[in-house]
Amino acid sequence: EPEVTQTPSHQVTQMGQEVILRCVPISNHLYFYWYRQILGQKVEFLVSFYNNEISEKSEIFDDQFSVERPDGSNFTLKIRSTKLEDSAMYFCASSNAAGLLEDTQYFGPGTRLTVL
Amino acid sequence: DQQVKQNSPSLSVQEGRISILNCDYTNSMFDYFLWYKKYPAEGPTFLISISSIKDKNEDGRFTVFLNKSAKHLSLHIVPSQPGDSAVYFCAAKGSGGADGLTFGKGTHLIIQP
Numbered sequence: 001e002p003e004v005t006q007t008p009s010h011q012v013t014q015m016g017q018e019v020i021l022r023c024v025p026i027s028n029h030l031y032f033y034w035y036r037q038i039l040g041q042k043v044e045f046l047v048s049f050y051n052n053e054i055s056e057k058s059e060i061f062d063d064q065f066s067v068e069r070p071d072g073s074n075f076t077l078k079i080r081s082t083k084l085e086d087s088a089m090y091f092c093a094s095s096n097a098a099g100l101l102e103d104t105q106y107f108g109p110g111t112r113l114t115v116l
Numbered sequence: 117d118q119q120v121k122q123n124s125p126s127l128s129v130q131e132g133r134i135s136i137l138n139c140d141y142t143n144s145m146f147d148y149f150l151w152y153k154k155y156p157a158e159g160p161t162f163l164i165s166i167s168s169i170k171d172k173n174e175d176g177r178f179t180v181f182l183n184k185s186a187k188h189l190s191l192h193i194v195p196s197q198p199g200d201s202a203v204y205f206c207a208a209k210g211s212g213g214a215d216g217l218t219f220g221k222g223t224h225l226i227i228q229p
Contacts, residue, residue: 004159031214043160043205045216055214091159095213104150105217107159 002026004108006092012114013082021077021111023092032075033093033105034067036060043091049075082115089113119143120208122220130228135193137223139206142187146208150217151180151191154203163204164191193225201227 005024013019025032034046047057049067066078075094079086089112093105121140129135137151147168152160166173166180166189173180179192193200203224207217 006159033216035216042221043207043217043219045218048214048216050214056212056216058216103148103213104162104165106162107152109159110157112157 002028004092004094004106006090006108006111008111009109010112010114012116015084015115016081019079019082019113021079021090021092021113023075023077023108024073025075025092025094026096026106027073029094029096029106031055031095031103031105032067032069033095034077035091035093035107036088037091037110038085038088046077079113082113084115087113087115118220119146120206120218120220122204122206122223124223125221126224126226128226128228129196131198132195135191135196135200135225135227137191137193137204137206137225139189139191139220140187141189141208143208143218144187145210146218147211148209149180149182149189150207150209151178152205152207153200154205154222160205196225196227198227198229201225 007022032049037043047061048055064080068076089110091110092108095103095105150165151163154160164178164180166182182189203222205222206220209215
């Protein structure tokens with residue numbers, strides 16, 4: 001069964017450093033998403049991406065964040081200058097909505113980002 | 117701003133009995149509702165969904181009920197099995213294809229033998 005994959009599973013970085021989190025969405029999916037879950041809190045939407053551009057973003061997704069689909073398979077989240085509060089699980093998701101209401105988002109296993 | 121609320125942080129149910137997980141929402145623009153199951157250190161796994169034009173959707177042991185006037189949905193699992201022990205998240209979205217999901221805080225379901 002196709003699945004979303006994410007690398008690395010765990011990333012440790014120093015405050016102020018740039019990190020890139022990688023995702024390979026399900027191959028025939030058209031919509032891509034990033035979410036995060038700070039320890040003990042709920043899963044929060046960051047950004048959605050369709051047709052090579054950002055479709056929606058939350059207020060969390062500020063100028064420190066960017067997303068890219070550098071090739072036909074990868075989808076990346078970059079944090080330019082990490083802060084302690086960026087420590088969280090980051091989940092990638094994809095869906096094959098094609099603009100339909102009943103689109104299900106399928107999630108990857110997550111990347112645990114630890115900022116020291 | 118809790119647009120999706122799961123008021124029970126945990127629920128303990130005996131194996132073989134019915135588990136009922138509840139979820140309330142406040143945003144009347146939500147059109148599609150999903151339940152995800154999550155184990156520690158893993159991503160959310162999709163379980164079942166329902167659109168706002170329906171009031172019930174069933175898939176095997178899982179049934180989701182939607183009461184749109186009360187802005188309430190519930191997930192029924194029957195019979196409950198030990199492997200069902202996990203955190204269950206209710207999520208909702210609007211009608212746009214690229215809309216992000218709004219999650220509740222989750223309910224930790226514990227199935228006791």
